[in-house]
Amino acid sequence: MAELEAATGLCDRAEEKLTPGRRRVLELLLRAGRPAKAYDLIAQFGEDGRPTKPPTVYRALDFLERQGLAHRIESLNAYVACRQGDKxxxxxxxxxxxxxxxxxxxxxxxxxLLAAGERLGFSLDGLIIEGYGLCADCRAD
Ligand SMILES: [Zn+2]
Ligand SMILES: [Zn+2]
Structure with missing residues (x-):
């Protein structure tokens, strides 16, 4: 998967390791194509269909978020892979x-919003906007 190769390169540049567990969680997120819950990732983790221990997945998610490779969608309590690279x-x-x-x-x-934070001397390093509605496919039904 090209995204996994890109992620490996990104981690190398950041001098971080995309360990097999982290890589596996990212792969599952990329495959899901929609927000995935941590417990689904835990259940699907093993290549043989066996679940893993929750901390493995939570730690991997934490890492992926820090590297900008995944985002948590708060309102769904779910995670998605980010394809926007390292910026x-x-x-x-x-x-x-x-x-x-x-x-x-x-x-x-x-x-x-960013400028308002700046004026207050607040250095914002994370901002997630969650907009709700109906996608084109669902609107067509
Ligand atoms: Zn992103
Ligand atoms: Zn839809």
Missing amino acids: AHTAAFLICRCCQTSRELDTGGPTE
Whole structure:
């Protein structure tokens, strides 16, 4: 999978290791194609269909988030792989209420919010926007 190769390169540059467990969790997120719950990742973790121990998955998710390879969608309590590479970015999602798919938008983020934080001397290093509605497929039904 090209995304896994890219992730490996990204971790190398950051002098971090994409261990087999971290890589496996990222692979599952990429395959899911929609927000995945931690317990689903735990259940699917083993190549042989056997679950793993929860801390393995939670630690891997934590790592992937820190490297910008995954995001947590708070309102769904679920995770998605990020395909936007290694640049720090504001994550903005369009989440379909009907089929629960999510799509990440490449936006500059709400500049007003960032500027407001700046004025207060607040250095914002994470911002996730979760927008809800119906995707094109579900609207067509
Ligand atoms: Zn992202
Ligand atoms: Zn939909």
